[in-house]
Each structure stands twice: as C-alpha cells, then as structure tokens.
Amino acid sequence: MSNKTSKAGGFRARVTGLPKPVKFLGWIVLALLAYAxxxxEPPFISTPGVDFGGVLFVVxxxxxxxxxxxxxxxxxxLLDLGYVxxxxxxxxxxxxxxxxxxxxPLLLALPVGMLATLLGGIILGTPTLRVRGDYLAIVTLGFGEIIRLVAVNTEWLGTSKGISNxxxxxxxxxxEIPHLNWDTGVPLVDFNDSTTFIEFGVLDQIPYYWMGLTVVILVLIADKLIKDSRVGRAWEATREDEDAAELMGVPTFRFKLLAFATGAFVGGLAGxxxxxxxxxxxxxxxxxxFSILFLAxxxxxxxxxxWGVLVGAVLVAYLPQRFREFDDFRVLVFGLALVALAILRPEGLFPPRRTVRAKQLEQELDELEGAHDGHDGEAAARA
Amino acid sequence: MPDHTKVLEVENLTLKFGGLTALDDVSFHIAEGEILGLIGPNGAGKTTCFNAITGVYRPTSGSIRFRGESLVGKKRFQITQAGIARTFQNIRLFPTMTALENVLVGADARHSTGIFSALFRLPKHRREEAEGHDRAMELLRFMGIQRHADELAANLSYGDQRRLEIARAMATNPKLICLDEPAAGFNPEEKRVLMDLIRKVRDQGYTVLLIEHDMRLVMGVTDRIVVLEFGKLIAEGSPAEIRDNPAVIAAYLGVEEEDAS
Amino acid sequence: MDFDFFFNNLPQLTITGLAFGAIYALIALGYTMVYGVLQLINFAHSEVFMYGTFATLWTVWALTGSGGASGMQLVGILLLALVMSMLTSALVALLLERVAYRPLIKRNAPRLIALISAIGASFVLAELMGLRDRVTGWFGLDDTLDRYVSGARINASMSGVVNMPNVDIFGIPVKTVDLLVIGAALLMMVVVDQFVRRSKLGRGIRATAQDQETAALMGVNPTRTIQMTFLIGGLMAGVAAFLYMLKIEVTKFDVGFLLGVKAFAAAVLGGIGNLRGALLGGLLLGVAENWGAALIGTEWRHVVAFVLLVVILLFRPTGLLGESLGKARA
Structure with missing residues (x-):
C-alpha cells in the first residue's frame, strides 16, 4: 500500500472512529462556520469587487x-444535458x-413550482428513459433548448424581455448582526456594516445565502436518507448493470424515472x-x-x-467570481477540465469512498500479483 | 421428500431469432423440491431456455407457466418477484457495491420501501431494512462468505463471486432458483463442495434448475435431467436413464450425427 | 397556421429545406461514422464544422482583397476556400481524436466518460475561437490579424462576395446556390458511400464497426481505421462548412452547436451508423424544419427540429433505415 493512501485511510478512520456526540458537535460547528x-468576510476568500453574500448565494x-x-x-x-x-x-x-x-406569495408559489418541475421530469422521463443512455443525453439537451426557445417565443412567458418583480x-x-472588518489587518467588529436578521432586501444578499445554505443542508440530509435505503441501492444496481438489476427484481425503469423526477424536483427548487x-x-x-456548468x-x-459534487459546485461557482479577471475564460477552463478529468481521473476529484476503495484494492492486488492472503487477512481483522 | 406438484411447466416452447431456431418445440416441467439438470452440448439452447423463462427473451410460440400462471409477456422484474431467481453464466454482480449490498438488492425484491418511507425513516423502512440485513447476513454465512460482507463485489475471488451470485438470487426468496453453470471454472474439489451446497439449497425448500456442462456434477446432484441438442429436447429422465440413453451419448460424443456447425 | 403562404411557396420551401438538409446530411456523416465504429457521440464534431466555416471565410477574405473578385478568379478562390475548409476540418477532427478520445479508447473507458470528454473538447474548441482576440493578444498579434480576430464573439460575414442569380425551373424561381449545395452534397455522399463500400479502407471501417477485436485479429489496424473515420467525417464537415458559408454567408464561434445537434438528429433519424440513413435523415429534417417554420413561424424553427428528434427517438430509436455501418449490430 502506498504511503499516501494509508495516510488518507488513517485520517478517515480517525474521523469515523470518533464517538457520535463529538461528531455531531463537529458538524454543528462546521455548519455555524458556514453560516457565519x-x-x-475573511480576507483571500472574500470576493473583492462583488458582493460576497451574493456570490455565496450563487454558490x-x-x-x-x-x-x-x-x-x-x-x-x-443517467446523463442529463438539459438539467437547466x-x-x-x-x-x-x-x-x-x-x-x-x-x-x-413566494412560499406558496415555490412548492407549486417544484411540483411543476417534478411533473416536467415525469413527462420528459417516461418516454425518454427507455432509450439508450447516450441518446438520453441528446434528448435532454434538446429538451433544455426547447424550454428556453419556448420561453423566448411565448408572449405568455414574457418572451426575451423576461419577467421582473x-x-x-x-x-x-x-x-442586526455586525460584520467583521479586516482593513487594518486584524479583525474588528464593524457596527456600521451590519446585516438584518432576517430581511430579504435588495442590497444585502446575506439572508439569501442563509436561506440557500439551509436548503442545501436539508437536501443533503434527505439525500443521505434516501441513498442509504432500498431506493439508493436500486439506483446503484441499475447504474452498475441494468439487466442484472432487472433480473434481481428491481423495476429499473421505475427507479430511473424516480431518480429523474427527484433530480428535477431539486432543480425546480433551485430555479x-x-x-x-x-x-x-x-x-x-x-x-x-448552465447545463454544462452544472454537469461540470x-x-x-x-x-x-x-460532498464531492458540493466541492465541484463551489469550484464552478466561486472561482470565476473570486478571479473575475479570468471570467471570460471560465468555459474554456471548464472544457479543459472536463477533458483532463475524463482522461486522467474519470471518477472526479473526490470519487465516492467505495470507488476509492475499489481502486486501492485493485492496486494492492496488482502489487500482490493475485496473492489473496493479504486482503483476506485485512478483511478478517476489520470484521 | 419431493412433492410432485409442478412448479414450472414449459410447453411447446419455440424461439426463433430471424432464421435461426434456437429452441424448437421444447416441453418439460420442474416438480416442486427437485433439482432438475438442463444439459446439452455447446449451443444447444440451454441458456436461451433460461432467458426465455426469466423473461429476457419473448417466446416465438409456446407457453411457460409458473405455479399455474403464464410468464409470457411479463416483465423481467415481475418474474423475479413472482418467485424465479437466477444466476449468470458470466458473473454479473454489481461490482461497486459491497457483497452485503449485492445480497440486499436481491432481498429488496420482496420489499416495497419507497422514497417517502426512506426519507422519513418510517417503520416500514426500518422493518424491511432490519429484515433484509438479517436475511442477507444469514445467506452470506450459508455461502461461507460472511467475512467478505463489507468487501466490494468486484474484489472478491472468482469462487466467492459465484457464491455471492447464488446468495443474491436466494435473497429474492424465490420458489425456483436457476443456476447457469455455477461451477464454470471450478476445480474438481470446488465442484464437489458446490454440489453439496446446491443440495443444501434444495433442502432449504428451494426448487433448483441447474444448467451444467460437467456431466459428473450433473449426474451426482440432480434428481432428473432434461437434455437439449440443437434447440430440441432429445431426452428426459433420471440421471441413470440419461447416462444410458444412446441419443444423449451420441449427442455428447457426436457419433451418429455429423458436426452440424 | 399560415397555410396560404405554405402552399403558395411549397416548391421553394422544399428546395431551401433540401439545401439545409444536404448540409445537415454532410455533417451527420461524421457523427454516424464515428458512432458506427466507436459507439461514441462525437459531441465536438460541431466544432469541426465551425472551424471549416472560418477557414472558408478567412480564405475568401484574404484572397478577394478590397476590390472583390469575379469570374474565373472567384471560382478559383472558392475552390481554394473549399480545400482549406476541408483541410482545416480534417485537421481539427484528427486532433480531436488524438487528444480527447484515443487515450479513452485505449483504456476502454465507459461511454459516458468519453461523451464527457467530447463535451469538454467541444467547449474548448468553441471558446478558443470565441476568445481568438485574447489569445492572439497574448502574442501581440491582434493588430496584425485585426480583421480576423476582432469581434471574436459576434457574427463574421462574407456576404456580397458571391452573388448567384435565381433561375426558373418550370416557372418556379429557385436559388442557384441551393441547387449547388444540394448537388455538391449528393455528390460527396455518393463518393463516401462508394468509398466505404468498395475500398480496402472502407472494408476495414465496416469490419471494425462490426467487431473491433476480430477485425484487429484479421489484420485491420484499429487505430488507423478510427483515424480514417475521423478524417472522412472531418473532410465532409469541411465540405458542409464551405457550402454553409456559400448559402448563409455568416458564421460565429458558437455556430456549430445548433447545427451539430440537428445533424446528430438527422443521423439518428436515418439510423445512426448508416451512411445512406444520414443522407435521408438530413434531407427529411431540413425539409420538415423549413416546412414547420413556414407553417407556425420562423421563430419555432429550432423547436421543430428538436421535437422531431425527441419523437423519432421515442418511436423508432433505430431510425428509418436501421443502424448499420458494418451490417447489423446487436
């Protein structure tokens, strides 16, 4: 085993080995930091020239x-190129x-919007999820464009002028909560610069960020609950081998549609x-x-x-704002990143833990040249 | 002791791919609690027959009835849920899932937890999760691979992967379990162990349909044997009868007929 | 629905539709061949086409000078533009194969990963063209190349260079450029079709499409065959780009996207992997789109194409003529 992987494993083991209350406390602290x-407004992270709260909301x-x-x-x-x-x-x-x-009021319209999106997902998914995977990519691409073109061309949807208010x-x-001011190099509480808790105004974007963060946390929890269940297993089995899954009693089409509709639902919420x-x-x-940036x-x-995709989202949304001078090159850079990742690291920067594990074991097996004793012993020790 | 009700009845099953007749008017049945061997030379249509039973192919004509109900036109997952499970000739596990999760997917065929039960951790989710977990661990123990429960399926040894496939199929709680060459690639000692295992599976109350190439294995473990050749059923009977059947000997040794391929 | 307009202009609408369709068909050829051999949607093929349009444009700009050109001189310039367009597109296609796909093909990567690489490559190629003023600026070349690189994100036009008259056929006024486009595209399709059917290399392509491993064992060099496939697709995209510039006269860094999706739709419509299907699909799509635009308004033009694509995939996912570059693939 290489040094690097064992170190990462050690860190992970130490974190997962912590007692439950400590872990819970850790999460709370992390969440509070995120809210704060x-x-x-920490220097280097804060975005000069653009409203930091607004950037964080977009993130x-x-x-x-x-x-x-x-x-x-x-x-x-399922490769969806029309998520936008x-x-x-x-x-x-x-x-x-x-x-x-x-x-x-918004709080009434938002659930209706989410239901509309859910319905849209089902209507689009029902016929298209039967076609081959790479066709699905093109059909969804077409769908995304159709939605936009319909909006452009329909008076009832405001055409290209859009909708305001x-x-x-x-x-x-x-x-009121005061901000910190770092102008002098040391953090000072600045009472002239404060955010009202909780006012969704035009100028101060921070409350929107708090709202966005809260929704992200809720969706994260829901995601975990669903993934660690029959539903999550059915998705994974379908992804790995659709025919085998079907023959093991998984109604694969139904679960694909469920994934598609659930994804749409969350997309509608974000929209x-x-x-x-x-x-x-x-x-x-x-x-x-935007579909491409989301996919990126x-x-x-x-x-x-x-967690990996959240990091991806932060990279895609935050970096171009932090380094605005490179904003024009955003698409170019993401294009390069996609090609480079596909070739060098197809599983992404932070692949799921089990992919990491699979890779490690593969590597070990390569090193051991088929001698099984090594990882059998390890498994026994773990059990 | 085997009760003689018919679990599966295949009648006049014919399957054509374009001009090629893969199965030609095949009829046989499987009685409850027996181990039926389905044998035949390469390309005789054994796996095709399996695929027709499990809904992968739709028969051109003929009927397949499972406990009195027709399977023709049913979806593959419905057939599994109805009580027929299978393994694959070339192993098809879910490679990035752990051994335990692979078996859980099988157990989930009996479950109905949906997104709401999971999201709100309703009692149904808890019950099915606990039940599935217990059953899965029990099966892994039965197969002797419980040590690898937390291992990714892709990283199991070849033999363990074959055993895991059987465990996964058993987890769907089938009436009939179809094993497609489960001993492929095994050495004689491993085959003997597997034979015992198949008998133990039957003793747990499952009916077994076994495709196998190795005559000795088939003869040793099955109650009855059906022989296919070029898509046609050429013999049916007890292992002893089959052993002495001249048509079967000819088919395996290619004495009378010329090599048609 | 404007039925009067539609029926009064049906012949012209059809011919213009066929001209668009012929261009789609030529681009579709690239998608269909690569898909047939690699089962990969070469998402970046649209950019191969886009580079061809710029090659045409720049060649014409560079050679016509301020006074314009006419007669034999113009014909010569256009022929040269065609050659430049084909060479440029072929070069981009080969580069694409080398950089974005070959490392993945070698590793037998999943198809979705290859598609993601293709999408990335497409964006890189389009953005490089859309940022050409910046890129040349780094080397201090933007002043020298001013005309070619300024306004990198807006339309660049060669209108007014080629003026072709209308002709009357059976009393119907028809644009000569449309006839030229249709004729040239048909000719090219026949050439490629015959090449794939009869030549040794074509046999290799068909064999590889059917079964790459067996073909390799029989002495077909898969890497070379794949290169050939990209080369032919690139050359045809170059022809399409040249014809497109003759007809539309305007191009932009992101012109490839819409055309690419439509050409892919054409390939699917005809049966992906099937060369004649690409032709049929392209022509049908062009006509359907033009008719649809006339009937329900030009602003719905692209929607017609997308809806058609979705409908085809739903009801006949193997396309009109079935999928076959080799013969029949399972």
Whole structure:
C-alpha cells in the first residue's frame, strides 16, 4: 500500500472512529462556520469587487443543483444535458405565479413550482428513459433548448424581455448582526456594516445565502436518507448493470424515472429560489451553458459523492467570481477540465469512498500479483 | 421428500431469432423440491431456455407457466418477484457495491420501501431494512462468505463471486432458483463442495434448475435431467436413464450425427 | 397556421429545406461514422464544422482583397476556400481524436466518460475561437490579424462576395446556390458511400464497426481505421462548412452547436451508423424544419427540429433505415 493512501485511510478512520456526540458537535460547528462566513468576510476568500453574500448565494444554488443532478447522473447513471430546463421550469413557475400572472406569495408559489418541475421530469422521463443512455443525453439537451426557445417565443412567458418583480421571501426583521472588518489587518467588529436578521432586501444578499445554505443542508440530509435505503441501492444496481438489476427484481425503469423526477424536483427548487433572489429572469438565464456548468460541477467533484459534487459546485461557482479577471475564460477552463478529468481521473476529484476503495484494492492486488492472503487477512481483522 | 406438484411447466416452447431456431418445440416441467439438470452440448439452447423463462427473451410460440400462471409477456422484474431467481453464466454482480449490498438488492425484491418511507425513516423502512440485513447476513454465512460482507463485489475471488451470485438470487426468496453453470471454472474439489451446497439449497425448500456442462456434477446432484441438442429436447429422465440413453451419448460424443456447425 | 403562404411557396420551401438538409446530411456523416465504429457521440464534431466555416471565410477574405473578385478568379478562390475548409476540418477532427478520445479508447473507458470528454473538447474548441482576440493578444498579434480576430464573439460575414442569380425551373424561381449545395452534397455522399463500400479502407471501417477485436485479429489496424473515420467525417464537415458559408454567408464561434445537434438528429433519424440513413435523415429534417417554420413561424424553427428528434427517438430509436455501418449490430 502506498504511503499516501494509508495516510488518507488513517485520517478517515480517525474521523469515523470518533464517538457520535463529538461528531455531531463537529458538524454543528462546521455548519455555524458556514453560516457565519459572509459576516466574517475573511480576507483571500472574500470576493473583492462583488458582493460576497451574493456570490455565496450563487454558490449555494450551484450546490443545490449539483446535489439534484448528482442523483440523476451520479446515483442512477443517467446523463442529463438539459438539467437547466428543470431549473427554468421552477424559475418560470415562481415568476408567473408571484408576478406575471398572479400575486401569490413566494412560499406558496415555490412548492407549486417544484411540483411543476417534478411533473416536467415525469413527462420528459417516461418516454425518454427507455432509450439508450447516450441518446438520453441528446434528448435532454434538446429538451433544455426547447424550454428556453419556448420561453423566448411565448408572449405568455414574457418572451426575451423576461419577467421582473418576482416575489421575495417574507422578511422577519429581528436584530442586526455586525460584520467583521479586516482593513487594518486584524479583525474588528464593524457596527456600521451590519446585516438584518432576517430581511430579504435588495442590497444585502446575506439572508439569501442563509436561506440557500439551509436548503442545501436539508437536501443533503434527505439525500443521505434516501441513498442509504432500498431506493439508493436500486439506483446503484441499475447504474452498475441494468439487466442484472432487472433480473434481481428491481423495476429499473421505475427507479430511473424516480431518480429523474427527484433530480428535477431539486432543480425546480433551485430555479425558484434563484428567480426569487434575482427578482428578474429572462431566457438568457437558462442557456445550455448552465447545463454544462452544472454537469461540470458534478463530474469535476466526483459523481456519486454528495460532498464531492458540493466541492465541484463551489469550484464552478466561486472561482470565476473570486478571479473575475479570468471570467471570460471560465468555459474554456471548464472544457479543459472536463477533458483532463475524463482522461486522467474519470471518477472526479473526490470519487465516492467505495470507488476509492475499489481502486486501492485493485492496486494492492496488482502489487500482490493475485496473492489473496493479504486482503483476506485485512478483511478478517476489520470484521 | 419431493412433492410432485409442478412448479414450472414449459410447453411447446419455440424461439426463433430471424432464421435461426434456437429452441424448437421444447416441453418439460420442474416438480416442486427437485433439482432438475438442463444439459446439452455447446449451443444447444440451454441458456436461451433460461432467458426465455426469466423473461429476457419473448417466446416465438409456446407457453411457460409458473405455479399455474403464464410468464409470457411479463416483465423481467415481475418474474423475479413472482418467485424465479437466477444466476449468470458470466458473473454479473454489481461490482461497486459491497457483497452485503449485492445480497440486499436481491432481498429488496420482496420489499416495497419507497422514497417517502426512506426519507422519513418510517417503520416500514426500518422493518424491511432490519429484515433484509438479517436475511442477507444469514445467506452470506450459508455461502461461507460472511467475512467478505463489507468487501466490494468486484474484489472478491472468482469462487466467492459465484457464491455471492447464488446468495443474491436466494435473497429474492424465490420458489425456483436457476443456476447457469455455477461451477464454470471450478476445480474438481470446488465442484464437489458446490454440489453439496446446491443440495443444501434444495433442502432449504428451494426448487433448483441447474444448467451444467460437467456431466459428473450433473449426474451426482440432480434428481432428473432434461437434455437439449440443437434447440430440441432429445431426452428426459433420471440421471441413470440419461447416462444410458444412446441419443444423449451420441449427442455428447457426436457419433451418429455429423458436426452440424 | 399560415397555410396560404405554405402552399403558395411549397416548391421553394422544399428546395431551401433540401439545401439545409444536404448540409445537415454532410455533417451527420461524421457523427454516424464515428458512432458506427466507436459507439461514441462525437459531441465536438460541431466544432469541426465551425472551424471549416472560418477557414472558408478567412480564405475568401484574404484572397478577394478590397476590390472583390469575379469570374474565373472567384471560382478559383472558392475552390481554394473549399480545400482549406476541408483541410482545416480534417485537421481539427484528427486532433480531436488524438487528444480527447484515443487515450479513452485505449483504456476502454465507459461511454459516458468519453461523451464527457467530447463535451469538454467541444467547449474548448468553441471558446478558443470565441476568445481568438485574447489569445492572439497574448502574442501581440491582434493588430496584425485585426480583421480576423476582432469581434471574436459576434457574427463574421462574407456576404456580397458571391452573388448567384435565381433561375426558373418550370416557372418556379429557385436559388442557384441551393441547387449547388444540394448537388455538391449528393455528390460527396455518393463518393463516401462508394468509398466505404468498395475500398480496402472502407472494408476495414465496416469490419471494425462490426467487431473491433476480430477485425484487429484479421489484420485491420484499429487505430488507423478510427483515424480514417475521423478524417472522412472531418473532410465532409469541411465540405458542409464551405457550402454553409456559400448559402448563409455568416458564421460565429458558437455556430456549430445548433447545427451539430440537428445533424446528430438527422443521423439518428436515418439510423445512426448508416451512411445512406444520414443522407435521408438530413434531407427529411431540413425539409420538415423549413416546412414547420413556414407553417407556425420562423421563430419555432429550432423547436421543430428538436421535437422531431425527441419523437423519432421515442418511436423508432433505430431510425428509418436501421443502424448499420458494418451490417447489423446487436
């Protein structure tokens, strides 16, 4: 075993070996840090020239989308190139219901938007999930474009002018939280710069980030609960060998559709939140490019690993904002990254743990040249 | 002792691929609690017959009835849920899942936990999860591979992968279990162990349909044997009868007929 | 629905549709051949085409000068532009095969990974063209190349260079350029079809499409065969790019995407892996799209194409003529 892998294993073992309350506490601290991030405005991480809270909100949206797409691509192995279409359905439903054709409050429109997206996923998935995997990619690509073109060409959807005045979430102004100021090199509490908890206004984007982060955490938990169940196993089995899964009693089509619809649902949620925070959408917000960026987040992070795809989402959403001077090169860089990853590290930067394990064992077996005793003994020791 | 109700009845089963007749008017049945051997030279249509039973191919004509109910036109997963499970000639496990998870997928064929039960950890999820886990561990122990429960299927040894396939099939709690050359690639000692195992499977109350190449293995373990050649059924009977059947000997040794390929 | 307009102009609509369709068919050839041999959707094939359009444009720009050109001189320039377009596209296609696919094919990577690599390569190629002003700027060449690199993300046009008259056929005014496009595309399709059917290399391609391992054992060099496939696809994309520029006269760094998806739809429509299917699918798609645009409005043009693709995949996933580059694949 190489030094590097054993070290990583050791760290992982030490973390997973911690007692439960300690681990729980660790998660709480991590979550609190994440919530406090825009208030701390740490140097180097904070984005000069762009509103840090706004950037963080976009990061959470990419995270949400990546989690949703990961269910489709990573768990069920269905390559969806039109995910932005679901994002658009969610956003447009919210826009129509809260501003363009009705005056619903956001909290009512959002669930309707998610249901609409779910329905869209089922309607698109029912016929297309029967075709071959790589055809599915092209059909979904076409779907994403159709949604956008329909929005461009339909008066009822605001055409290319878009829809404005989309409802914001209800505010609940409780108290003010001051930010930190690092101008002098040491952190100082700056009472002139504060965020109202919790006011969804135009200027301060931080509450949106908090909302986005909360949703991401909820989806993460739901993701874990679903993945560690019959449903998650059925997805994985279908991805690994569809025929064998079917012959083992897995209704593969039904589970593929479930993955597709669940992914769509999460995409719709992200789209609705995005529309609310932007307060304005037009078809330009739903270019094919975004489908590719979402996919890049999932693939770069490591499809199938929920933490990996979150890291991927952070990279895809945050880096271009932090280094705005390179923003024009964003697509070029992601294109290069996709090719490089496919060739050098097809399982992504952070593949699921079991992929790592499979690789390690493969490596060991290569080294041992088929001598089984080594890893048998190890397994026995673990048991 | 074997009860003589028919679990599976295959009648006049014919399967054509374009101009090629893979199965030609094949009829046989499997009685409850027996081990039926399906043998024949290479290309005789054994696996095709398996595939027709498990719903992979749709028969051109003829009927397949499982416990009195027709299987023709049923979906593959429905056939499995109805109580027929199988293994594969070339191992088809889910390579990135652990051995335990592979068996759990089989056990899930009996379960109905959906996304809501899982999401809210409803009692159904907890019950089925616990039940499946116990059953899976029991099967892994039965197969003697419980030590590898947490190992990825891809990393098991060849023999353990074959055993895991049987465990996975048994986990679907089938009435009839179809083993497609389970001893392929085994040495004589491993084959003997497997033979005992197949008998133990039957003794647990499963009916077994066994495709096998190795005559000695088939003769030693089966109650009855059906012989296919060029898609036709040429003999049926007890191992002793089959051993002395001239048509079977001819088919295996190629005495009377010329090599048609 | 504008039925009056549709029926009054049906012949012209059909011929223009066929001209578009012929271009789709030529691009589709690249998709269909690569898919037939590798079972890979060469997503970046659209960029192979896009580079051809720029090769055509720049050759014409460079050679016509300020005074324009006419007569034999113009014909010569156009022929040269065609050759440049074919060479450029072929070069890009070969480069693509070498950099983005061969390492994956060697490793027998899953198809989705290859598709992701293809998508990445497509974006890299398109963006390099869309950022050509920046890239040349790094080398201080942007002033010298000004005309060719400025406005990298907007339309570049060669309109006014080639003016072809309309002709009357049975009293119907038809654009000569449409006839030229259809004729040239048909000719090219016949050449490729015959090449794949009759030549030794074509046999190798068909054999590899059927069973790569066996073909290799029989002495067909798979790497060379795959290269040939990309080469032919690239050359044809170059022809398509040249014809496209004759007809549309305008190009842009992202022009490939829509055309690529439509050409792929054409390939699927005809039966992917099937050369004659690509022709049939291309022509059908072109006509259907043009008719649809006339009936329900030009803004729905692309939607018609996409809906057609989705519908075909649902009801006849193997396409109209079935899938076969070798013969029949399981």
């Amino acid at each position: 991030l825009p208030l701390l 959470t949206m990419y995270g949400l989308v990546a989690l949703g797409l990961n269910i489709v691509v990573g768990y069920a192995g 279409g679901f994002y658009a359905i969610g956003a447009y439903t919210v826009a129509i219901l809260t501003s363009f054709h009705a005056n619903w 989309i409802a914001r979430p209800p505010s609940l102004e409780l108290f 609705g939140l995005y529309a609310s925070r932007q307060s304005f959408i037009n078809p330009q917000s739903f270019l094919l490019l 987040a999932v693939v770069i992070g490591g499809q199938g690993n929920r």
